[in-house]
Amino acid sequence: MKMKIEQLYTGCLAQGAYYIESEGEVAIIDPLRETRQYIDKAEANNAKIKYIFETHFHADFVSGHVDLAKKTGATIVYGPGANTNYDIHSATDNEEFRIGKLTIKVLHTPGHTLESSTYLLKDKNGKDHAIFSGDTLFLGDVGRPDLAIKSDLTSEDLAGMLFDSLRNKIMPLADDVIVYPAHGAGSACGKNLSKETVGILGEQKQSNYALRADMTKAEFVKEVLDGIAPPPQYFAKNAMMNKSGYADFEDVLKQGDKPLSPDDFEALANHETALVLDVRPQADYTKGHIPNSIFIGLNGQFAPWVGALITDIKQPIVLVAPEGKESEAITRLSRVGYDNTLGYLEGGIKSWKSSGRAIETLESISAETFAERIKNDTVNILDVRKDGEYNSSHLENAQHFALDFINENMSQVDKNKTYHIHCAGGYRSVIAASILKARGFTDLVDVAGGFGAIKKTDLPTTDFVCPSTL
Template structure:
């Protein structure tokens, strides 16, 4: 028996390859499917099943393409309805992969069709669960993502409570837990950095699996502090439900080199968004006016999904040398399939063609501190709510990047703003969006809050309010 976790850090997502006696099951595959096929071919094995734990919301699964290429059967849990052929498993139904068995445990709560797959080894012993978004390490799945359902998040949370206690917590403590996500995913709020655990460890450390927890307590604690889901979640879930364009076609039409003249003409004729995915230091030094920065070296795909509201938006890319295919691939993982091409030879070609560039002022934390001490400075803190609440500069205005599109009216184009995040990536994203919207008096603070904390500027710590 072979079990391999194929973890993609930029999405905090785990897919799984299971092989026994020449037969293979893939669980929750990514959009690009060739690596799974290559792995099976190398082992002279055949992909028999593709198990989907649920209709994923934070990435587009590769199940449809993989089934077309291999003839494998797509398996969902009870009640799943799609526009393509699937096998809808019954609760406790078993599937054979060589000498091992995979049992479908219907575990609704995160979504209605959510299913945990229990792997039973050659000796009939429960070996591992592939828990999808039902159980994470340190947390459980958020119960507010149901597609077109009359059920409330409270209703789904109650279902999740029952699923955990009747289907998962009854398993032996040594059963291995392979979740769909780890730290960094927006599918939960307290996910561990670890990507493999055990049932026993989770019973000891996961707040949602406390033995003495009532259903009402569970509902309250699971729902407490959940941020609104990113806007692309519902769109990705619908793509997974209804199907999507072939990945190879998306790559073929998107990975096209364009001269500066063709690039500019296409940007204008197609009303395309120019997306600069280089390191932020390169963007700061020089970029195409009105381009948006979201660098490949950070949380690229989730930020694209959160900030580019039209999933069908035509996109033109500014990429580091040799990174065009990677950029198109990573966009497709979250359903942004309308890439039109990339600027051949990058920003240097643009400059050589005599075309206009823009820059972004960026200063050190020490220079910023001097400016604050010497006069009134408008500060935008673009970190998440919890980061800001934990500690922030006394005079900083909270302007979370997650909600920048909704909060433009909270700032003025007539003012100069000094912008920071935690380390310098998100502040440049925010500045690029603001610049594209006509805010030109912007200053980035290099190193973000991590660098600012080393200065003597006054901070405000979070103080728990007293209930009267």
């Protein structure tokens, strides 16, 4: 039987888990929280999951290693120095594991975190075939070295370790070795990750800025640390869950997947201080929503935005979801450690209306209407895109109010003003508006289609111009 390597990619998290099989034995690398998919895949192939390899203590999602080990008896493997509250095999550098006719070799590559390891897969003939590089090496980038700070280590120290790991462990490998990273574009674990999710090491040696052959360690440290945004607040909490363990996913799903009448829904919101989280498409939210509900739609980068904006990871949550999407919402919440969903509104917003309860709307206008308003009046504009997006190009007189840091920057907005809010495409602006509405802002207007639509009008923008080198 040939070796089988399958990348199981989750776009919302920009995360790749891996299924490796040979001769009826399976290794899973960096599994997601919902483990049934791996078990079903192995059973369908009459194979047994033998090892669960973790490249490091993930910060951007809760891994499924603990549940998967309980269900299969597989051994959890971490790199050197990993300490957990559950049983693992803490591997030594260069230790090898057998999967059928394949060999998986541990390359300790500290830098992103101290225990970070790259797994080198050798084929049945002992030839280096692929690396599963975790957050050590991405396509086009490397992992951020500021997430595992201890009292005696700085981000500069960790960046220096990462430089050595790349030069001593990964760059000496052959150019034809396949690179399977843990993340792609959209992840906050690096700065400029490629949209591609599989690559070749030789290509990375040529194109990845961090692998330049003539690069000094000092240059590497400076370039890797330059422009890194602060990590989302949930990163440290997810890393701790991955080290300490967590509730069974099935229990989390069972607790949350409960239909609630409007009476019960309202009681939980009022008496259990549950957050009303509306996960429908943004157009549905603007047309009618429960007062004080927060919008974060399933149709965008749902889990990362939940993690960035809901500061209490144990926050009780009740859902307003599209019909049939309730369990998906609970699952995606659990991927970033939000395990306290208490139920969902049965019948959705229609049942809320039918019960005679109040709903609110959010004014949403086209970019063309927005342009006409600006020409005819003074308009307060909130641009809620990320720093890099705003700095690249923005409307003249727009106030930058990045959604990432909305909780920290509420003092920058005035409840007595009317604000027109835009992002890049219309998703984040509605999130921002919902948060502002829940905090007492009443005069808010969403610009549908965001900056992409605005750029098609004749409104003047301020674009970034690269300084002349002459």
